[in-house]
Amino acid sequence: MILAVDIGNTAIKLAVVDDVSVYDLIRTSQEEFISHVKSFCSSYPDLTDACICQVGKIDIKLLDSLERLLNVTYITKDSKLPFSNNYQSDSLGNDRMALVAGAVKNKGQNTLIIDAGTCVTYDFIDDTNTYHGGAISPGLRLRFESLHNFTKNLPLLQPEPNQQLIGNTTSTSIQSGVVNGLTFEIKGMVKKYKKQHPDLNVIITGGDADLLVKQMKNRFFATPFLMLYGIHNIYKINS
Template sequence: MILVIDIGNTSIKLSVMDHLNVYKLIRSDVSTFTNEILNLKQVYPDIKEVAYCNVGDFPYELKEFLKVNFEVVFEINHQIKLPFNNRYESLTLGNDRIALVAGGLFTEGNNTPLLVIDAGTCVTYDFIDSDKNYFGGAISPGLQLRYQSLHNFTENLPLLKPQPTKNITGYNTETSIHSGVVLGMTLELKGAIKQYRKAHKDLKVLITGGDSELLVKQLKNRFFATPFLMLYGIYNLYLFNKNL
């Protein structure tokens, strides 16, 4: 077992896991991070290794804290070896997208084209073909950003929380917003998947992220949410580099 840390835009996930199981999952933030780590070390004193992926605010002193408390600290970055061929034509590929692709390969194997959709603060689409070539994908605003934009950039629209909806025609302000945001996102997902499947008929689709459960329901059970995809990606990138 090792400690896997996913440092996102809105929270920090701490997970004790191995290649088969997630034994403990804790949501933290910068203010509670050190205490949560020390508590985990008391429960799992034999854990000496930590692997983490950082896309959010993670101060230098917390990185140093990990180095003091663990024998091995592995960070996802652009210098590590990858279990796929990176064809992305930019040096700004996010570490989280690297981990998601690795998690997708671990989940579905290496011989099928794969589309990984992460429905978080942003919605990211990442495509890898059957020869393990990663080409990129797309980035669009997530559900929360769409709701917040309507509220922040208009005078009178309220800030709502995401909720499932079946009504394409809203009958008041609130239902109109839910229709525009949630059904709009659902149609975006369906359209993207349809376009990829035109070119790759045996495409596998994985949906993960904080809003994945809601969106999978909107897609009418054609897909399944994969909540630990990022964590397994971080874990397997660590193993891949450890064993080289």
């Protein structure tokens, strides 16, 4: 087992992960990060290692403190991966590598991984376990923030599911444009991929996955622990 640490753009997630399951997933602030790590160490006496997937910022002193408590592996562009990488750039994000690593158990099937977080990422791995890339677009909150920050009068809203198509107020018009807009984008992407790969397996994960799955009328299922399983998979082949 390891302590999987997912340092994202908007949150830090911690969980104990082994070959079977994810245990005690929590979200934490930087201020409480080390106290939560110590709590995990107390609750799991056999816990000796941690693996970090970082895309957001964190105080380096916190990582130094973590290294005094556990043996730490960092996911980097030089990490060994449990799939072949056909991406034509060395700037592939650590989060995208971990997400794909979490999906490799689906070997033998073409898979599209959709991560609905701060950004929405689309990552395609084929039935030979070869990763090819995908797409990146703004997530729900970035879309709401952009409308508010780059206009004079539009309010800043939070996403809500089950939006009517025709908004009859400014707020419902924004909700329709943003929530329905991203829903249509995802459906369109999946349709395009399925034209090329009829056997396509679709995985949706990330902070907004539940809301978007409901919006798409349960056409897909949210997979909340994909990143954490991917961190564990990468750790195993690099330890």
